[in-house]
Amino acid sequence: MLKSLKKIYSSRDVILRLAFTDLKLRYAGSYLGLLWSLLEPLLIILVYSLVFPLILKVNFFEWFLFFICGLIPYRYLRKGTMELTTSLVDYSNILLKSKMNPQNIIYAKAISTSISFLIELSIVFILVSFFVKPSFFIFLLPFAVTISFLLNLGLGFYFSVIYPRARDMNYILSIVFEALMFLTPIVYKIDHIPSLYRGIYLLNPIARLVYTYQAIFLYSSPKFKEYLPLLEQIVLLFLFSLFVFIIGYKKFEKEKEVSLELI
Amino acid sequence: MSVIELKDVWKIYLLEKEKATTLKEKFVNIGKRGKREEIIALKGVSLNIERGECFGVLGKNGSGKTTLLKIIAGVLKPNKGSVRVEGKIVPILTLGLGLQRELTAKENVYLYGSILGLSKKEIDERYEKIVKFSELEKVMDVKLKDFSDGMVMRLSFSVAFHVDADIILIDEVLAVGDAAFQAKCLEKIMELKKEGKTVVMVSHSPDDIRKFCDRAVILEKGEIIFLDEARKVCEKYEEMIESERLKRWNEEVERKYGIKFDASFEYPYVLKEGEKCRIVIEAGNLPKLPNLFFRGRDKVRVFSRKVENGKVIFQTDSLPLPQGEYDVLIECNGKHLTKEPLKVVVKSSKESEENRVYIPLTSKYPFQGLTLVFGKTPEKEYEEYRKGKTLFVFENLDSIVNEGNACLFKGGKTLMVGKKEIVLEKLKEETWKYLAIKHFKDILAKTELGRSLIGHERNY
Numbered sequence: 001m002l003k004s005l006k007k008i009y010s011s012r013d014v015i016l017r018l019a020f021t022d023l024k025l026r027y028a029g030s031y032l033g034l035l036w037s038l039l040e041p042l043l044i045i046l047v048y049s050l051v052f053p054l055i056l057k058v059n060f061f062e063w064f065l066f067f068i069c070g071l072i073p074y075r076y077l078r079k080g081t082m083e084l085t086t087s088l089v090d091y092s093n094i095l096l097k098s099k100m101n102p103q104n105i106i107y108a109k110a111i112s113t114s115i116s117f118l119i120e121l122s123i124v125f126i127l128v129s130f131f132v133k134p135s136f137f138i139f140l141l142p143f144a145v146t147i148s149f150l151l152n153l154g155l156g157f158y159f160s161v162i163y164p165r166a167r168d169m170n171y172i173l174s175i176v177f178e179a180l181m182f183l184t185p186i187v188y189k190i191d192h193i194p195s196l197y198r199g200i201y202l203l204n205p206i207a208r209l210v211y212t213y214q215a216i217f218l219y220s221s222p223k224f225k226e227y228l229p230l231l232e233q234i235v236l237l238f239l240f241s242l243f244v245f246i247i248g249y250k251k252f253e254k255e256k257e258v259s260l261e262l263i
Numbered sequence: 264m265s266v267i268e269l270k271d272v273w274k275i276y277l278l279e280k281e282k283a284t285t286l287k288e289k290f291v292n293i294g295k296r297g298k299r300e301e302i303i304a305l306k307g308v309s310l311n312i313e314r315g316e317c318f319g320v321l322g323k324n325g326s327g328k329t330t331l332l333k334i335i336a337g338v339l340k341p342n343k344g345s346v347r348v349e350g351k352i353v354p355i356l357t358l359g360l361g362l363q364r365e366l367t368a369k370e371n372v373y374l375y376g377s378i379l380g381l382s383k384k385e386i387d388e389r390y391e392k393i394v395k396f397s398e399l400e401k402v403m404d405v406k407l408k409d410f411s412d413g414m415v416m417r418l419s420f421s422v423a424f425h426v427d428a429d430i431i432l433i434d435e436v437l438a439v440g441d442a443a444f445q446a447k448c449l450e451k452i453m454e455l456k457k458e459g460k461t462v463v464m465v466s467h468s469p470d471d472i473r474k475f476c477d478r479a480v481i482l483e484k485g486e487i488i489f490l491d492e493a494r495k496v497c498e499k500y501e502e503m504i505e506s507e508r509l510k511r512w513n514e515e516v517e518r519k520y521g522i523k524f525d526a527s528f529e530y531p532y533v534l535k536e537g538e539k540c541r542i543v544i545e546a547g548n549l550p551k552l553p554n555l556f557f558r559g560r561d562k563v564r565v566f567s568r569k570v571e572n573g574k575v576i577f578q579t580d581s582l583p584l585p586q587g588e589y590d591v592l593i594e595c596n597g598k599h600l601t602k603e604p605l606k607v608v609v610k611s612s613k614e615s616e617e618n619r620v621y622i623p624l625t626s627k628y629p630f631q632g633l634t635l636v637f638g639k640t641p642e643k644e645y646e647e648y649r650k651g652k653t654l655f656v657f658e659n660l661d662s663i664v665n666e667g668n669a670c671l672f673k674g675g676k677t678l679m680v681g682k683k684e685i686v687l688e689k690l691k692e693e694t695w696k697y698l699a700i701k702h703f704k705d706i707l708a709k710t711e712l713g714r715s716l717i718g719h720e721r722n723y
Contacts, residue, residue, distance in 0.1 A: 014377040021363055021374055028365035097356040098378055099337050257340070261276075 004103075004249075011104050018108035023115055041068075041075060041120060052187050062223055065128055066214060070186035072124050073213045076117040076148055077155075077206065078177040084109050084156025085163050085170050092263040102256050106160060110153050118145070128217045135219035143234050144212055150241035151209070157248035161255040164262040184210045190227050205240050208233055266430060266461050267312040267335055272344035274305040274330050274485075304330040306485040307344070317452060317462040319472035319479030319493055321500045327485040328465040332356065332432050335463060350429025350461075353379055357434065359419040364408035368399060368418055371407055375422045389425045396451075397421035398444075417444055424451050430461045435468070449475060469497035502610060506530035509606050520601045522546040526591070536611045540582040544575040544593060546600060554594040558604065559587045586611040 008015070027036060045068050052067070053060045087109045088095065088102060095102055121141075128134075163169045184207040185192075193201050202208060212233045218224045278300045304327045312318045322328045333339040334346060336354035361378045362371045372393055376386040394400055397417045407415065423431065452462055452475055466472055472479050472493050479496035481489040481503070489499050509532035513524055523545035528534045544555075553575055555568045568577045575593065590604030679686055 013382045014380070017374055017377040017383075021366065021370070024370075025363060025365055091361075093357070094361040094378060097333075097338065097360050098354060099352070099380075100378060 007101065008103070008107065011101060014100070015104050015108045015111065018104065019111035019115070022109060022112040026112070026116075041072060045071060048187065056188065061131065062221075065131055065218065065221075066189070067187065068124050069128065069214045069217045070184070070210045072117070072120050073144070073148055074181060074184060074186055074206070074210055076113065076120075077152060077209075078174075078181075080110065080113040080117070080152035081155040081159065082170060082173055082177070083113055084152065085159040085173060087156070088160050088259060089164055089263050095260060095263065102260060103252070106153065106156055106252070110149065110156060113152070114145075114149055117148070121145070124217065132218055132221045135216075137216050137219045137230055140212075140216050140230065140234055143238065144209070144216060147209060147212075147234070147237045147241045150238075150245045154241065154244035154246070154248035157245070157252035161252050161259040164259040180204075180206060183207065185214070186210060189225075191225065202228070205237060209237055212237065264314055265311040266314045266349045267310070267463070268345075268347040269308055269310040269331075269335070270345045270347075272305055272308045272331075272334060272341045272346060273303070274327075274334060274339065275342050276302040276304055278302055304485050305334070305341070308482075308485070308487055309344075310480070310487070310490075312461060312463060314461055315456050315459045316478060317456055317464065317476045319476035319496070320463065320465040320482060321467065321469060321472055321479055321496060322465075322482035323467060323504075326482040328467075328482055329356070329434055330485075331482065332434050332463065332465050335430075336432050348430065351380075351427070352430045352432065353423055353426045353428035354432040355419070355423045355434065356432070358412070359415045362407055362415065362419065365406060367404050367406055368410070369403045371418065372403075372422055375419060376426075379423060379426050381426060393421045393425050396424065396447075413441055413444070420444075420448060424448075424455070428460070430463065431455065433462065433464045435466045435471075445474075469500045473497045498610075502530050502533045505608050506533045509533070509608060513605050516601050516603050516605055519603070520546070522601070524591070524605045526607050532607045534582055534584075534607055534609045536582055536584060536586055536609050538582055540577075540579050542575075542577040542591070542607075544591075544600075544605075545573060546575075546593075547573055553600065554592075556592040556594065557584060557589040557607075558592055559584070559589040559609075582609065584609045 030036060032039065045064070048067060048071075049060065049064045053063050056063070084106055087105050091105045094100060095105065125134075125138075125141075159169055159173065181187075183201070183204055190198065190201075190207075190211065208228070211228065212230065215224070215226065215228075215230050215233075219226075219230075308327075308331060320328050320331060330339065332354065333356065334341055335348060336352055336356065337346075337348070338354065338356070359371075360375065362375060366374065372390065373383070373386055376389075376393075377383070381389075394403055397420075399414060399417060399421075402410070402414070407418075410418070455462065462475070464472065464475055476493040478491065479493040480487050481496055481500050489496055491499075513532060516522075517524055523543075525544075526532055526534060526540070526542040528538060528540060534540050542555075552568070552570060555575060555577060568575055570576070586609050588606065588608050590606055592604050593600035679689060
């Protein structure tokens with residue numbers, strides 16, 4: 001582990017350069033540039049916000065704040081994982097013709113998606129703080145982001161070596177993530193789940209992660225109900241994400257050579 | 264001391280014949296697995312490349328050149344055998360690896376530099392030099408999509424040359440640049456060589472290898488078939504390529520007319536001036552003695568041909584044709600055996616430049632028994648020629664390319680010696696005179712002057 005950390009450190013320049021390039025290319029040639037990474041979720045949120053309050057018959061503003069606090073972290077996880085999954089194939093020209101460590105690509109891609117995420121998250125923070133006074137728990141935000149990042153990396157490592165062999169992986173993932181969205185408390189609150197099934201429901205770590213983000217942002221809101229102790233969640237989720245990261249990393253190291261021949 | 268050492272390196276690619284990568288394809292192909300094709304890209308290649316050497320690798324597409332380079336670079340791992348490389352390697356395996364069209368040239372310098380393993384600080388230090396070398400100072404803020412291929416090449420080479428690697432690997436990318444930049448690259452390579460750096464270059468163009476390399480190797484089907492000085496290797500390679508081109512053509516003709524054509528020195532259909540040569544043409548129903556011609560710049564008729572068992576055979580110890588491409592024509596009863604000619608190429612060899620072509624004149628010319636010899640010392644050569652055989656007739660004397668002196672002999676006696684042009688002029692004059700006399704003999708016989716001319720004819 002220490003050795004691989006050293007490796008990352010020694011190739012930090014190329015990782016950062018690739019991340020920067022990726023970020024820049026994402027919006028190259030578009031007029032609004034980086035703004036799109038904000039506008040896009042905002043537009044989606046707007047559509048959801050118009051539809052769901054009608055169905056769920058809840059207060060619009062209250063629901064809207066709750067919704068973006070859950071959607072943005074969830075979107076990061078989905079988008080990040082999907083992009084990392086195809087990253088080895090996307091960067092095949094570099095990987096096949098230079099001695100570059102394929103890990104660098106994964107890290108670079110993860111960093112570039114994370115930067116988009118951080119920008120989105122700061123907008124969320126600003127939006128929320130108009131309506132809800134930030135609570136003490138806002139200091140847990142960096143931890144939550146770290147958990148998301150590790151989870152993203154772990155899943156990315158894991159699926160990126162499968163993808164060259166089975167190109168269906170990204171279709172499957174997109175369906176899974178689509179379904180998973182309705183198994184996490186994003187458009188509805190946990191208390192919409194009958195308490196009988198809540199135990200099973202909370203086995204989903206993504207649901208817990210999304211809940212954690214919501215709690216961090218909205219803790220001081222009078223409407224917010226605490227279902228789970230926050231600090232404990234952070235610790236549990238951190239351990240879980242570390243576990244996912246290590247599994248993914250090991251899988252990647254084991255299979256990268258075979259996969260590289262197939263990209 | 265060798266910096267690159269390959270020992271019995273094997274590389275095998277497993278290619279699935281029908282690659283099923285989506286689930287649906289896999290589902291359709293269930294039970295059909297194991298249909299994998301093994302492609303052996305390298306078959307036990309052993310190679311030593313010395314420090315400060317520029318080493319070329321020649322070969323056709325699919326001969327394993329790039330695989331070899333990738334193995335040296337460490338991008339691929341061999342299935343068997345060992346690779347030892349000393350020092351930092353920079354592989355330039357493709358033009359502008361990882362360069363992004365949407366970024367500016369400057370950003371691309373940083374991107375490419377970091378992909379090649381430079382830190383940001385190192386690129387900062389070298390940036391000025393890189394830009395200066397590329398001569399693209401004015402356009403460093405332009406996006407790469409507005410660059411031409413040549414400019415992209417300049418940029419990527421400039422970065423690659425400034426990495427301070429011990430070994431540089433180049434995969435047929437130099438050809439894109441203009442002549443001036445190529446010259447600059449050559450200079451840079453020479454400079455790097457002086458500094459003790461090693462360059463390995465892959466190309467299918469022998470010209471590049473000749474320009475840049477000291478030693479070279481020819482790869483064919485994953486095996487080294489020739490390793491020597493670059494000049495010699497390139498010559499060999501050109502012969503190989505030429506041979507294959509002619510082979511395609513000749514096989515087409517052979518198939519069309521149901522004949523067999525065999526002409527070989529080292530490679531089929533590539534012959535060497537002044538060297539041994541044997542041409543066999545096999546065809547059913549040949550007349551007694553068909554005429555055999557070589558048609559290049561001259562049309563040369565071969566006299567020392569034999570017919571055995573329906574085969575026309577021509578054999579000589581010293582092929583007297585100057586270098587060039589020749590059509591081989593077989594004429595039977597005034598008709599060509601094949602509408603499209605068979606083709607051979609004659610290459611000059613260093614040794615043959617000393618030897619001269621003997622051009623004996625026979626029945627085509629009216630001067631039976633008259634011999635014209637070219638060379639520095641035609642008289643001496645004529646002596647040697649008399650020990651050999653009569654072989655060729657050039658129908659068009661103007662096209663004889665040999666320089667130097669000429670000598671006209673008749674029956675062992677020297678008729679005339681002098682500069683080639685003068686002797687030829689004299690010969691032609693005599694020819695016309697002879698023809699005129701022959702055709703207008705009757706008319707000439709009526710005058711006294713005419714009769715004296717006829718008498719002159721009998722001298723021949």
